[in-house]
Amino acid sequence: SQQGEEDPQALSIQExxxxxxxxxxxxxxxxxxxxxxxxxxxxVHLILxxxxxxxxxSGRLRVTLDTSKKSSSLLITASRAADTASYFCATPTYSGxxxxxxxxxxxxxxxxxx
Amino acid sequence: xTEVTQTPKHLVMGMTNKKSLKCEQHMGHRxxxxxxxxxxxxxxxxxxxxxxxxxxxxxxPSRFSPECPNSSLLNLHLHALQPEDSALYxxxxxxxxxxxxxGYTFGSGTRLTxx
Numbered sequence: 197s198q199q200g201e202e203d204p205q206a207l208s209i210q211e212x213x214x215x216x217x218x219x220x221x222x223x224x225x226x227x228x229x230x231x232x233x234x235x236x237x238x239x240v241h242l243i244l245x246x247x248x249x250x251x252x253x254s255g256r257l258r259v260t261l262d263t264s265k266k267s268s269s270l271l272i273t274a275s276r277a278a279d280t281a282s283y284f285c286a287t288p289t290y291s292g293x294x295x296x297x298x299x300x301x302x303x304x305x306x307x308x309x310x
Numbered sequence: 311x312t313e314v315t316q317t318p319k320h321l322v323m324g325m326t327n328k329k330s331l332k333c334e335q336h337m338g339h340r341x342x343x344x345x346x347x348x349x350x351x352x353x354x355x356x357x358x359x360x361x362x363x364x365x366x367x368x369x370x371p372s373r374f375s376p377e378c379p380n381s382s383l384l385n386l387h388l389h390a391l392q393p394e395d396s397a398l399y400x401x402x403x404x405x406x407x408x409x410x411x412x413g414y415t416f417g418s419g420t421r422l423t424x425x
Binding site: 226227229238239240241288290297299301302 | 314316343347349351352353354355358360365366368398400402407408409411412413414415416417418419421
């Protein structure tokens with residue numbers, strides 16, 4: 197089952213504009229992670245935000261986390277053509293032995309128009 | 311070395327073939343994963359190896375058989391696959407199960423086509 201649900205599913209903006217993607221999840225989390233995937237290849241880890249953090253920055257990326265609403269957002273500022281990719285949020289799943297794999301949301305496909 | 315290396319990059323196999331996908335990392339990560347990804351869908355977890363022991367098997371059909379020979383290597387053995395098994399197979403690793411503070415490192419995947 198999908199833990200995270202991103203919206204929008206697709207987003208097309210002009211180069212230089214900001215892009216915002218949202219993610220909602222259902223169960224309690226220890227952390228939430230964002231990944232980028234170019235053209236169906238491997239995923240690249242962008243940023244991890246812990247449940248006790250509200251905001252985190254990395255270069256042109258800004259991630260927020262609202263645990264009361266079970267939601268997170270990823271903001272990419274001053275977008276570039278190279279930012280065209282699919283973006284996924286992901287949360288760890290847990291069994292009796294601790295954290296196991298990651299469960300990914302459906303993803304947002306971002307297109308940056310030159 | 312900060313990469314996860316997957317081979318082959320592309321694989322076409324018949325439904326009666328036996329083949330293996332390979333994954334290697336030299337970052338000292340103690341958890342390794344196999345994910346399956348269909349077009350325009352998110353990755354789906356197949357197997358988790360934690361400290362070289364299989365800890366998660368997400369009800370994957372027995373025609374997929376994972377193997378972890380040592381802490382750096384992960385194999386996925388394929389036998390009698392079906393056309394619907396055609397997908398991108400991704401290997402990933404993390405310092406600790408669940409990703410810890412640095413998340414997962416993914417390989418670039420093997421694009422598998424079953425004919």
